[in-house]
Amino acid sequence: MARGREPVSRNIYLSDEPKAEVPSVYVAGEMVTVLRFEKPCDRERTKLLGWEGRFEPVECVGKKVLVEPLKDLKSGDGFLLVVTLADAKELPFTVTARNEQFDHQVNVFPDKETKGALQSRLEYTEYRERILKEENERFRKEASSIDHALAALLARDALKMTPFRQQYVSLVKNPKGAELLVTVLTSKKPDKVAVIINLKNNSPSESWSLMEARLVAERSGEQRPFALRATQETWGPGGESGQIAVVFDASAFDLKDGLDRLVLELFRRGSGIREAWVFLDRHLLGL
Structure with a gap:
């Protein structure tokens, strides 16, 4: 890249x-x-x-x-x-x-109107149709998801409307890149974990976009399910800020390798580099 x-x-x-x-x-x-x-x-x-x-x-x-x-x-x-x-x-x-x-x-x-141009446009139309069908199916499933609803509330600073309580806060600063204030929360009945990331783009010239987030077992890399919501898709240069919220069920800690530690990873679009990661330990979270 x-x-x-x-x-x-x-x-x-x-x-x-x-x-x-x-x-x-x-x-x-x-x-x-x-x-x-x-x-x-x-x-x-x-x-x-x-x-x-x-x-x-x-x-x-x-x-x-x-x-x-x-x-x-x-x-x-x-x-x-x-x-x-x-x-x-x-x-x-x-x-x-x-x-x-x-x-x-x-x-x-x-x-x-050449054969190649017409074929190219047809393939693109079919590709877009397939992508839209997949997005519609994903939106349909997410619309009925409690975790996605909770993540949406947390991303918009509506913590009081959720069952979560703060456990700890950490700060990661990159003077020329992203500054991340990470808040980890938990809830009982239902047992769930949430991570709120307040991201500020300190770059004077380059935008910041999230390519992908992953929740994985620290040792095996086994991926676990979660819900994610963000206030925006892109953070503009010069200090624009916004929030990313992740919610997952405590059962995500039930891993095949027997360990109780997960890592939430954020990858930046374009570079593909892991921009930030949060270690989550079931015992430290009191779950």
């Missing part, structure tokens, strides 16, 4: 309209971005203007064009890439950067 940016693959469908916006291609330092076309490109007439000292020489290999900056571009940087296909058609692109992601591969379709 390029300094916390997530690689993505996407499609671009070009327009023949004279005033159509020049599409952008997002790159990251020392990472290769591949532009893939339906027709071979003309190596001699494919150029990146002003690339000297900033990029490796642009490579044109068959139907692919490879672009690799030597280092991350500065905010606002933009370079004109002109790809000429074997049929002499010229296609302009703006090579630039953005904070959260960079293009691993861009599939370019100059004509929206």
Whole structure:
């Protein structure tokens, strides 16, 4: 991952309209971005203007064009890439950067009605339909979940509306990254554990997003079920803060290895790095 940016693959469908916006291609330092076309490109007439000292020489290999900056571009940087296909058609692109992601591969379709373009759009539509069905099923299950309802209340500072009582608080500070105030709570009848994480993004320029949370056995890595709710999906730079709440049943401590210690892990989107972790011991929590 390029300094916390997530690689993505996407499609671009070009327009023949004279005033159509020049599409952008997002790159990251020392990472290769591949532009893939339906027709071979003309190596001699494919150029990146002003690339000297900033990029490796642009490579044109068959139907692919490879672009690799030597280092991350500065905010606002933009370079004109002109790809000429074997049929002499010229296609302009703006090579630039953005904070959260960079293009691993861009599939370019100059004509929206070609077989490849139509097939690509059909596959994407089917993919989105499948994802939406899965999300709807997940939302349906979560709507009837007591743990998700409790997590939603805790994420919105409605502790008094829940059965939880505070056990301990800890603070993790990263001057240039995330600052996390962690509160661990428990309840009796039902026996449950909750973790509230107040996250503040101290980065002056980069946003922070949660990629994944896991509740695992410390020794075996066995994953345990839990409910999670957050006040937002992304924390903006410059000190934006918000809360993540996790709730799980005390039976999650009933592990195959016989130990009574779990770890709640948070992974940051883009880098995939474990940003924070909380050790939870059944005996220390009085369960």
